[in-house]
Amino acid sequence: MTLNRRRFIRHLVATTLGAAWPVLGASPVRFGVTAVMLDDRVGFLNDWAAWLGARLGRPVVFVQRARYREILDLLLGGQLDLAWICGYPYVQHQDALELIAVPSFQGQPLYRAYVIAAAEGGVQSFEELAGRLFAWADPDSNSGYLYPRSHLAGLGRDPDHFFRRTFFTWGHPRSVVAVAEGLADGAAVDGYVWETLARRDPALTGQTQIILRSPLFGFPPIVAARDLPAADRTRLREILIGQAGDAAGRALLAELNLDGFVTAEPALFTDIAAMARQLGRSG
Amino acid sequence: MNISRFWASYRVRLPLSLSVSAILTAFCLALALGGQTLVNLREDQGRNASMLAHAWAEMLIQALRNEDVWLAYALLRGPEGAEAGEAVWILVDAAGRVFASNRPRRYRLDQPLNEALPWLPATVEPDRIEPLARANGVDQAEAQRLLRLPLFSDGTPVGELIALLSDTPYLPRFREILVGGVLVTVGVLALLLPLGWLWGRRLVAPLTQLSGCMSRVGKEDPRRLHCTLPGDDSEIGQLGRQFAAMVAALAEQEALKDQMLQSERLAAVGRVAAGVAHEVNNPLGGMLMAIDAYRCAQPLDARTARLLDLLERALRQIQDSVSALLVEARADPRPLTGRDLDDVRTLAQPRLAKSGVRLIWHNAFDVATTLPATPVRQLLLNLLLNAIEAARDGGAVRVRLLSEGDRLRLWVRNRGRPIPPDQLAHLFEPYPAVRPHARGLGLWICYQIVSQLGGVIEVASEGELTTFQVSLPLDRPVA
Numbered sequence: 001m002t003l004n005r006r007r008f009i010r011h012l013v014a015t016t017l018g019a020a021w022p023v024l025g026a027s028p029v030r031f032g033v034t035a036v037m038l039d040d041r042v043g044f045l046n047d048w049a050a051w052l053g054a055r056l057g058r059p060v061v062f063v064q065r066a067r068y069r070e071i072l073d074l075l076l077g078g079q080l081d082l083a084w085i086c087g088y089p090y091v092q093h094q095d096a097l098e099l100i101a102v103p104s105f106q107g108q109p110l111y112r113a114y115v116i117a118a119a120e121g122g123v124q125s126f127e128e129l130a131g132r133l134f135a136w137a138d139p140d141s142n143s144g145y146l147y148p149r150s151h152l153a154g155l156g157r158d159p160d161h162f163f164r165r166t167f168f169t170w171g172h173p174r175s176v177v178a179v180a181e182g183l184a185d186g187a188a189v190d191g192y193v194w195e196t197l198a199r200r201d202p203a204l205t206g207q208t209q210i211i212l213r214s215p216l217f218g219f220p221p222i223v224a225a226r227d228l229p230a231a232d233r234t235r236l237r238e239i240l241i242g243q244a245g246d247a248a249g250r251a252l253l254a255e256l257n258l259d260g261f262v263t264a265e266p267a268l269f270t271d272i273a274a275m276a277r278q279l280g281r282s283g
Numbered sequence: 284m285n286i287s288r289f290w291a292s293y294r295v296r297l298p299l300s301l302s303v304s305a306i307l308t309a310f311c312l313a314l315a316l317g318g319q320t321l322v323n324l325r326e327d328q329g330r331n332a333s334m335l336a337h338a339w340a341e342m343l344i345q346a347l348r349n350e351d352v353w354l355a356y357a358l359l360r361g362p363e364g365a366e367a368g369e370a371v372w373i374l375v376d377a378a379g380r381v382f383a384s385n386r387p388r389r390y391r392l393d394q395p396l397n398e399a400l401p402w403l404p405a406t407v408e409p410d411r412i413e414p415l416a417r418a419n420g421v422d423q424a425e426a427q428r429l430l431r432l433p434l435f436s437d438g439t440p441v442g443e444l445i446a447l448l449s450d451t452p453y454l455p456r457f458r459e460i461l462v463g464g465v466l467v468t469v470g471v472l473a474l475l476l477p478l479g480w481l482w483g484r485r486l487v488a489p490l491t492q493l494s495g496c497m498s499r500v501g502k503e504d505p506r507r508l509h510c511t512l513p514g515d516d517s518e519i520g521q522l523g524r525q526f527a528a529m530v531a532a533l534a535e536q537e538a539l540k541d542q543m544l545q546s547e548r549l550a551a552v553g554r555v556a557a558g559v560a561h562e563v564n565n566p567l568g569g570m571l572m573a574i575d576a577y578r579c580a581q582p583l584d585a586r587t588a589r590l591l592d593l594l595e596r597a598l599r600q601i602q603d604s605v606s607a608l609l610v611e612a613r614a615d616p617r618p619l620t621g622r623d624l625d626d627v628r629t630l631a632q633p634r635l636a637k638s639g640v641r642l643i644w645h646n647a648f649d650v651a652t653t654l655p656a657t658p659v660r661q662l663l664l665n666l667l668l669n670a671i672e673a674a675r676d677g678g679a680v681r682v683r684l685l686s687e688g689d690r691l692r693l694w695v696r697n698r699g700r701p702i703p704p705d706q707l708a709h710l711f712e713p714y715p716a717v718r719p720h721a722r723g724l725g726l727w728i729c730y731q732i733v734s735q736l737g738g739v740i741e742v743a744s745e746g747e748l749t750t751f752q753v754s755l756p757l758d759r760p761v762a
Contacts, residue, residue, distance in 0.1 A: 133392050135353075165393050167351075168353065169353040170353060178356070181364070181366075182365065182387045182388035183356055183365070183383075183387040
């Protein structure tokens with residue numbers, strides 16, 4: 001099923017853009033991706049890179065690292081041209097980064113954080129997780145770290161002592177696995193990732209239940225380093241915004257479980273910035 | 284067939300013992316295979332666990348140092364996922380608390396080891412597969428063997444990796460081996476049972492023949508005991524041959540006994556006849572002489588003469604009858620020739636013509652002999668006339684005469700009414716009760732002649748074919 005769809009997308013990419021393949025030898029655009037999306041799908045990333053490269057006239061290379069921090073360091077250090085990062089590191093480094101586009105999920109550039117527990121573990125609310133094992137996604141994740149801590153703080157609980165023990169899984173899908181397999185009693189995950197996983201692997205998400213839905217936050221954005229020439233930034237923004245208008249682009253978006261990419265203002269992330277300030281970690 | 288005989292029969296015991304041995308063999312094989320497989324699997328399991336533990340050690344130490352629970356869990360969990368995998372792995376930190384396990388629901392993060400595994404032996408040789416005693420509350424389904432690998436970083440203990448190994452994962456394989464054994468046995472039995480049944484039947488068939496035949500011995504005349512007996516080279520075949528030889532000996536004995544009885548009887552009859560003849564002949568001669576003397580002494584009136592004639596005729600008839608019983612074979616000293624025998628053929632011609640019976644004559648007798656001509660001629664004539672009489676109209680009588688060694692041999696054979704066995708036994712007696720219409724002395728005379736000439740006469744009746752066979756010594760023993 002997935003393979004057939006993949007073949008279909010390749011076919012679309014090849015036929016509609018056959019004449020506009022990236023010029024060989026031109027310096028590639030380096031695009032960092034983090035676990036804000038399902039970054040384990042190399043085949044899909046290759047297809048997307050081909051599509052973007054054909055539009056851009058330059059090859060596009062996706063760069064992956066185990067942790068958000070590493071991608072952010074590469075971006076800030078000028079070794080990446082653009083990256084898909086979480087809203088939390090964005091608000092921390094807003095001055096050094098420029099918003100290129102924000103994905104549109106279920107009709108708006110917004111998403112939620114979910115707190116999940118085992119489907120049959122008896123835990124029905126976030127408060128019941130007190131004194132239990134809890135899995136964070138990444139210390140630089142809004143949904144998988146900042147929001148649940150902020151929520152606890154809002155309840156007047158100390159996020160460092162509310163749980164018996166916590167650990168990082170370094171990825172939202174792993175957090176879902178940790179809860180499903182009983183390694184953790186609860187976890188905070190990206191709602192978009194959970195929903196997308198629920199479509200891809202319903203047996204896995206079926207072992208978990210959502211016990212807390214956060215308010216809507218700005219969706220993890222695609223940002224560029226300030227060093228990237230303005231022309232490139234504009235071009236990349238145009239291509240991403242226009243992806244929903246292209247058949248092959250739409251097929252790729254469907255794989256991502258997204259409607260498309262839209263322009264956004266930094267103000268979209270003020271809630272996250274507020275939480276970051278509240279927890280005293282704002283940069 | 285009653286139950287005990289049913290089970291005693293080789294027809295049942297043979298396939299049954301085949302089946303039992305097949306089942307036993309299959310069972311022992313399955314057991315041996317299963318046991319060996321278990322030993323091999325345990326060794327493999329221990330080796331694999333040890334190898335895996337050493338391969339993971341460095342990464343696990345890193346995970347412990349970095350407090351990277353997920354890294355440790357991902358390693359121990361392996362590609363099979365949680366709750367899967369044959370061994371239970373538990374990573375313990377330096378404080379003796381569970382750090383990760385591939386059974387995350389059971390061995391929780393931060394759980395003290397002495398709480399998670401209260402039965403864990405205090406002193407265990409590290410990096411060795413140790414069997415766990417059944418005592419101490421060890422859950423045997425969970426752990427039958429134990430591997431403890433202490434983890435060191437820079438000479439300092441940072442934790443320990445524990446593997447709990449059990450046979451539980453192999454039980455399905457055992458079941459497969461057993462089921463396979465059972466299926467093979469059933470298959471073999473499906474083949475062996477009918478084969479064994481057939482084999483048993485084949486083996487038992489000659490025994491049944493033999494026992495059937497044996498049960499007739501003593502109830503039936505061994506000479507008429509016709510049985511199909513096994514004759515192959517097997518032990519049963521030998522038994523069959525020996526039994527047949529025994530029956531033949533019995534038959535021979537029986538025949539000899541009959542023959543002796545018959546000759547004794549005939550000899551007794553002969554003695555009685557001769558005695559009676561002598562006793563009758565003496566007064567008879569006196570009476571005849573008295574009649575003669577009476578006739579010569581005086582003239583007779585007609586009435587007396589007629590009375591004397593009547594008396595004389597009656598006395599002569601008695602004399603004839605008595606002398607017929609007294610066969611005198613040695614009266615005539617003229618020796619027998621082939622021509623004498625051919626004369627018999629001529630003598631029988633009128634009777635042959637009247638009866639319409641064909642005669643096949645084969646006379647090859649041409650040697651000199653001291654046998655007297657007249658009794659032998661009478662013997663042959665009697666036999667030939669008897670045969671012509673017994674042969675049916677249009678039938679044939681075959682006569683063969685020849686010398687064989689120092690004996691004259693003589694066959695007279697006709698096709699006609701078969702002679703019943705009970706008649707054969709009394710055939711040579713005078714006035715046999717079973718032949719009231721015959722004159723009754725022909726065969727008696729034949730027997731007397733043959734006996735007096737030192738020969739043997741035998742009769743055989745096979746169906747419609749009746750054969751008289753006479754064997755006479757060419758040189759008469761001097762009496």
